[in-house]
Amino acid sequence: MTFNASDRALAQQTLAQKLIARASGRAQVAVGEIVTCGVDMAMFHDSSGPRRLQPMLEELGAQIWDRSRVVLVMDHYVPERDDDSRRIVRIARDWAREQQLPHVYDSQGICHVVVPQHGHIRPGMLCVGGDSHSPTGGAFGAYMFGIGSTEMLGVMVIGEIWLRVPETIRMWWDGALPAGVTAKDMMLHMIGRFGMNGGRYQAVEFAGPAVAALSMQERMTLSNMSAELGAQAGLIAPDATTAAFLAQAGAPPVDMAPWFTDEGAALTHHRFDAATLEPYVAAPHSPANAHGVSRYLGTHVDVAYIGACTGAKLDDLRAAAQVLRGHKVAAGIRLIVAPASLHDQERAREEGVLQVLMDAGAELFPTACGACSGYGDPMGDGITVISTTARNFKGRMGSPTAQVYLGSPYTVAAAALRGCVTDPREVLA
Amino acid sequence: MTTDILHRPHRVWRLGADIDTDALAPGHAMKHGIDVIAKHCLEAIRPEFASKVQPGDVIVAGPNFGIGSSREQAVAVLVQLGVAAVIAPSYSGLYFRNAFNVGLLLLTCAEAESLQDGERIVLDTRTPAVRTADAHTLACEPVPGFLMEMVDAGGLLRLLRRRMAAKKEADAQHWH
Numbered sequence: 001m002t003f004n005a006s007d008r009a010l011a012q013q014t015l016a017q018k019l020i021a022r023a024s025g026r027a028q029v030a031v032g033e034i035v036t037c038g039v040d041m042a043m044f045h046d047s048s049g050p051r052r053l054q055p056m057l058e059e060l061g062a063q064i065w066d067r068s069r070v071v072l073v074m075d076h077y078v079p080e081r082d083d084d085s086r087r088i089v090r091i092a093r094d095w096a097r098e099q100q101l102p103h104v105y106d107s108q109g110i111c112h113v114v115v116p117q118h119g120h121i122r123p124g125m126l127c128v129g130g131d132s133h134s135p136t137g138g139a140f141g142a143y144m145f146g147i148g149s150t151e152m153l154g155v156m157v158i159g160e161i162w163l164r165v166p167e168t169i170r171m172w173w174d175g176a177l178p179a180g181v182t183a184k185d186m187m188l189h190m191i192g193r194f195g196m197n198g199g200r201y202q203a204v205e206f207a208g209p210a211v212a213a214l215s216m217q218e219r220m221t222l223s224n225m226s227a228e229l230g231a232q233a234g235l236i237a238p239d240a241t242t243a244a245f246l247a248q249a250g251a252p253p254v255d256m257a258p259w260f261t262d263e264g265a266a267l268t269h270h271r272f273d274a275a276t277l278e279p280y281v282a283a284p285h286s287p288a289n290a291h292g293v294s295r296y297l298g299t300h301v302d303v304a305y306i307g308a309c310t311g312a313k314l315d316d317l318r319a320a321a322q323v324l325r326g327h328k329v330a331a332g333i334r335l336i337v338a339p340a341s342l343h344d345q346e347r348a349r350e351e352g353v354l355q356v357l358m359d360a361g362a363e364l365f366p367t368a369c370g371a372c373s374g375y376g377d378p379m380g381d382g383i384t385v386i387s388t389t390a391r392n393f394k395g396r397m398g399s400p401t402a403q404v405y406l407g408s409p410y411t412v413a414a415a416a417l418r419g420c421v422t423d424p425r426e427v428l429a
Numbered sequence: 430m431t432t433d434i435l436h437r438p439h440r441v442w443r444l445g446a447d448i449d450t451d452a453l454a455p456g457h458a459m460k461h462g463i464d465v466i467a468k469h470c471l472e473a474i475r476p477e478f479a480s481k482v483q484p485g486d487v488i489v490a491g492p493n494f495g496i497g498s499s500r501e502q503a504v505a506v507l508v509q510l511g512v513a514a515v516i517a518p519s520y521s522g523l524y525f526r527n528a529f530n531v532g533l534l535l536l537t538c539a540e541a542e543s544l545q546d547g548e549r550i551v552l553d554t555r556t557p558a559v560r561t562a563d564a565h566t567l568a569c570e571p572v573p574g575f576l577m578e579m580v581d582a583g584g585l586l587r588l589l590r591r592r593m594a595a596k597k598e599a600d601a602q603h604w605h
Contacts, residue, residue: 034573047459048499048500056586059586059590060589084461085460130499131499132498132499134499145523146499147499147523147526148501148531150527150584150586151501151526151527151530154585154589157589162575195493196447196496197492197519201521201523230493230522232523373459373498374451374455374457375457375460378456391497393449393452394452394474395452395455395456396451396456397456398457400472400473
């Protein structure tokens with residue numbers, strides 16, 4: 001193949017640069033430039049969305065720039081437990097009806113799982129979400145990041161948003177993950193190593209054979225917790241796995257060929273070996289307080305919580321069932337399972353995975369954000385929780401005296417079985 | 430916020446590193462209005478803060494201020510309580526965007542942690558810099574002009590309102 005003059009003129013670009021260049025209508029963009037991008041899709045939920053946006057839009061007398069590009073998910077305050085949550089969810093439902101929003105998912109599950117499951121996030125797009133875990137969209141080769149409600153108002157009115165073109169920090173994973181070790185362990189390992197702002201609000205890109213081997217849902221866990229790494233976006237170049245997921249989701253076919261980081265593009269490169277990774281646990285009160293599970297073995301837990309966008313997808317439920325099949329949770333231990341979406345819950349039911357969890361003694365909670373954000377049923381005072389969720393900040397699950405540990409679904413299930421932090425590989429063996 | 434208030438001495442509330450959005454706006458309070466959430470601001474780490482903070486006070490913190498959620502109430506509580514600015518060596522990028530959108534000034538200052546709790550300081554928002562009572566000047570990173578414009582306007586909503594009104598007026602003139 002020969003290069004023509006215009007090809008030669010273009011410098012090697014990262015995936016992040018290519019996505020931002022496309023969205024800003026440019027041939028290429030340079031790191032550090034501040035550019036204005038058109039937004040392909042804006043997602044928000046009952047907490048960050050209508051209750052905050054409606055009064056501001058009314059105050060401005062402005063209209064939504066493009067309803068077809070807006071997706072609303074009711075996931076934070078459902079099911080409604082009190083008058084306040086009823087009021088918040090009612091505002092969202094009434095507003096969705098008034099505005100005739102074409103894409104509304106009410107009590108179907110958590111936005112970061114439901115929205116891609118319906119094919120709304122596709123390679124090449126620039127998307128924003130009214131939630132910090134919006135980098136989940138990066139798993140599909142889209143540049144997606146979280147914003148607050150006021151900035152979302154700006155998007156709703158003009159359909160554009162500013163960006164500082166980020167550097168790319170590439171996390172290259174060689175080898176293959178051993179049995180009982182997951183994307184959540186990869187992520188806790190990286191956050192433990194680089195800290196909660198290690199991503200410096202740049203673009204993190206996950207790559208290498210161990211990433212390519214991950215299922216779409218496992219990739220979503222990596223991109224989701226890029227937020228805990230302090231990155232703006234958590235990108236994975238799309239491939240056949242992405243195409244198969246999107247085809248099943250009913251998304252229109254997309255040309256995925258342009259969406260990769262050029263050989264020789266300027267980036268910071270970190271290398272990891274998946275084959276030697278052990279299960280990871282983050283101790284209270286920071287996801288960055290992460291170490292190999294061996295450090296916390298034997299720590300007593302009261303509650304094992306399998307929930308959230310980053311810990312209760314179908315693949316997560318399957319992993320927990322692998323540990324719990326044919327066993328009962330330890331006496332006095334609560335195992336709570338809150339599947340991340342109705343779709344995944346139904347698939348888990350069909351596969352018998354849900355039955356395995358119930359037989360082990362799990363309590364089934366609604367497919368919503370629930371205890372992860374402390375909005376739903378809060379955890380009690382002074383208890384110790386091990387959870388598949390993304391954050392263990394002090395008070396995150398409702399009580400400042402609760403101790404929250406984070407782990408993979410294998411690790412959380414193993415803790416439920418033994419009543420204390422356990423290496424899941426012992427139980428799986 | 431007008432910038433002249435920033436030239437009066439401000440009392441420092443000194444916080445540590447990694448102050449997260451759940452500490453600023455606790456999840457259990459999130460279903461309420463900003464006046465109620467503000468009463469719970471920092472309750473898990475500095476219980477007296479919400480009741481003792483005075484308008485014009487500033488927060489000085491360690492690295493990674495505002496890590497966590499996109500909930501901009503974690504900014505709005507500080508505006509509600511009258512906090513004039515936050516000074517820290519680094520911020521969560523998402524919190525940084527939210528702060529300017531809601532009209533709160535964040536100054537990125539490598540030496541922020543040399544400031545003490547209760548100390549009085551003066552902010553020079555144009556340089557920008559922090560001056561201490563014993564005449565030390567701590568340099569801060571420049572704030573892009575369009576973000577400073579947002580703080581001066583009192584946030585993106587007010588800026589949009591102003592721009593839409595100007596556009597309406599221009600359109601009206603055009604048709605006259």
